[in-house]
Amino acid sequence: MGRTRSGARWRGGSDVNSDEAFAGAEAYEQAGDLEQAERLYDLAARLDKVDPVIPFNLGNVLDELGREREAEIAYRQAIARDPKFSDAWFNLGDIQEKVGRVDEALSSYERAFAVEPTYADELHNAALLLMRMRRFSEALKLLDRLVATSQPPAGEARRLAHLCRLELQQSARR
DSSP states (O other), rough: OOOOOOOOTTTOOOOOEEHHHHHHHHHHHTTHHHHHHHHHHHHHHHHSSOSSHHHHHHHOOOOOOOOEEHHHHHHHHHHHHHHHOOOHHHHEEEEEEHTTTTHHHHHHHHHHHSSSSHHHHHHHHHHHHHHHHOHHHHHHHHHHHHHTTTOHHHHHHHHHHHHHHHHHHHHHHH
16 A cells, blocks of 8 residues: 655654655554654654555554554544455454443454455454353354364364354253
């Protein structure tokens, strides 16, 4: 995804474009300086109003800083820029799940795997959430889809699917 070449003033008085701000933000993030990364991702997002990766990365930093509400806004901004950005849908669902908005989280996970049907993490997280909600038949459908993908959590998915079947059998006996 290309970034526009919009400019802004850098600390030293020179112009900086969105690519430079983004690159600086990534460097600070990798170095563990999340506050500086946040500042530069925010600058990059203001300079480039199209690229969905910038607010997505900002959301990751804000989530890491424990600022879920702001992270959610950043993920929603990434989705507004690219509604087919499955990672943004997934991370939005993760945030919603963390703060206890499970129905919204399921909806976000569903949107994520509607965009990318074989995205194993989304299927896995949604199935686990459904299991915690004791909605075993729905979880089983997702787990069976996950097993069919043969992607890494498929082994665990088989085990979880077995647990769902046991729960459904016990429910039927009651």
